[in-house]
Amino acid sequence: MRRAENIKRRVYRWFSSIKTSVYLFALLVVFYFIGTIFPQGADIERYAEAGGRFVEAVRLFGFLDIFHTPLFYLVAVLLLINLSVCTWDRFQRVRKRAWRESPDVERRLSLALSYRETEELLEEFIKKQRFRLISRDEDTLTAEKGIYYRYLTLLYHAGIVLCFAGFFLTGLFVKEGLLILKQGEPTPIESQMMPEVRGWLAPEEPPQFKIQLDEFRTEYILSRKLNYPEDGLSRLAIALGWQDITYTEEERFYPKDWFSKLRILVNGSTALEKTIEVNDPLRFEGYTFYQVGFEEKLKLKINDKVFTISTGRKKNIEELGKTLIFTGFRKGTLFKPDGTVEQIRPFVTLKELKEDGTRITLGRLHLGESMEIDGKSLRFEGFEETSILSYRYDPGVGLLWYAGFFVFAVMSLRCLGRWYMLRFRIDEDEGGKTILTVAIHCRGLMADSQRVSALLNTHLERYVRR
């Protein structure tokens, strides 16, 4: 019986210790470190092929997915228990104010005042400096200013427990995937077998609504490329004034924004419409839809033979005996440097890939037009566009945000704010005189115990016996 009690006490002590947290943090750092040097999410075979080292150890310990190994979860859970037990343990002590702390400043003064007069003078000081009198024992006055820092420490540690709860909710219930939407086609969520993340307890049934892309738009900014040299010496020449920085004549179309006009359909009727862009997603019934990208397929024709190709790809065109690259497909709205806005006539830039790997730009091919290449005509017939969205169902994220913000705010208050506690002990000396012992405690960057000490000096100056 006593042994069991003993073990229980020791386990409690271990979990309520700050040393334990430091050890657990150190263990976590080891995991993080491994996670940064081994490519996470990579396939072990590809890893070995790419010349990865320590293949056996990597396989055995799951280094390629270290953050989902039982060992990592174990350390995280131990830290959570440590944090919770520690917070609870300190809460008990803080409530009773059972801390023995050494003061930042401690002084003894002999005052030419009676006990009563000293007390009155100190009360006056407490009031004037806006301290709160928090206790008055037989011979001791205790006053405080600001929020007791240990409450703040406790509060934000408890907030961290809530953040952990948010992570766990995410881990258990999250659902995540990609959606590729074609204009005008109502698409059920989870219908496409895209790479997907699913928490252990995530709802099995797919949502009862569909999503439809009504329109997809792109916007570009026209600008020119900066002619900034690559080598250090030329850069030094700029510094010395021997060379200037200039812009090239080469025009560049920088993406400004992409928009998907979306419609949520429930039983065939519209429940919600929104145009989303990157950083402005659509939210519906716990699901959030994010604009992550888009893809265009180009339809080209050569000698009556039609072929389709995705932008940015290369294709060996037998009729020409050449490999062409179709890059930089542009359509949509163009914002020009002079402030004017115009619609782009859709075009793709054609490049020829030579056998030695060099690329030669052949020029721009506009929609509905043809380009003569070696006497043959290559025509840009049309294009098809898809918008790529990611979706996520995550009941933990709300809790995480609120708790995270709370932790940040309270931690800032604790670290950057100020808290003071003054403890005065008055001992009667012979002849109606008193000995005053002052202990000043303070915490937080704004706190300055020397300043309070100086203020107290000024207040008591006239009565101090040297």
Next chain:
Amino acid sequence: MSVEDVLSRGAHLLTVEVRLLWAVGILYMVAAILSLYGLITATHRSGRMPHAILGFTLILHTGVILLRIFETGRAPFQTLYESLSWFSFTSAVTYLFVSKRWRRVGLPCFFVTLIASCAIFYALLGRSPEAKPLSPPLQSWWFEWHVVVAFSSYAVFVVSSAFEATYLIAKRLLKTRDYALGLAPEELKPFRTMATKLVIFGFPMLTFGIFSGAAWANEAWGRYWGWDPKETWSLITWTVFAMYLHAQSVPRWRENVASTLNLLGFVCMIMTFLGVNWLSKLLGIPSLHAYAV
């Protein structure tokens, strides 16, 4: 004035800006060399000169940053070139602010000005000053705050580790002397308190830096954490500084363990900056980017 306006004209403003930034980098270097000279010759009064140069450089650097804001019409933290300049600026400002009482102590000044000048030269030689229009994912309120706060916290940690390192060296030297690196034995403790105060100041900032990064990723891609090496290194840095703060309340660890953790935090911060790529290369492990999906 917008990015487009600037791009539509010649690049003379940019040329001026780049030349001024070279001057700033060189002046930081001069301050570093003078601090080193003061250390070697042990003439602690020579501490005045590097500080005077540092003060002047900061005025010039403020001008460069304002010029950048004027050129681009937005906050100057959006490319690595800009962030490096901001980082060295905030490091130098933080140092000048907290070193008021410690002007005689030349080592932290050497450390900080050396890092500031290295950051500037890396920006000038390794990055392009081009002010490109922001790509759609970067067009977020969160991004600006994320970068400014995270980089400012790094600056605070640089100064903190400069103080910590000086403290450790001085502590050792004071075992055999009465005075070392501009410090007397009774000054050691308050000097070290400065290092701790700086971490206490920087830690909530780094917390916000990570939190805002996650909030931004969540808004842009719907995933607040992806265990990408950069994210993970920032978490390592954060965890190491959390260890430092906790070690402060374990009496036996308050001294050497805590000091080591502060310096380790600085190393981790540099790793976050430079990324893990070279470490992967060093160990012959293919980096994540080779597998990027």
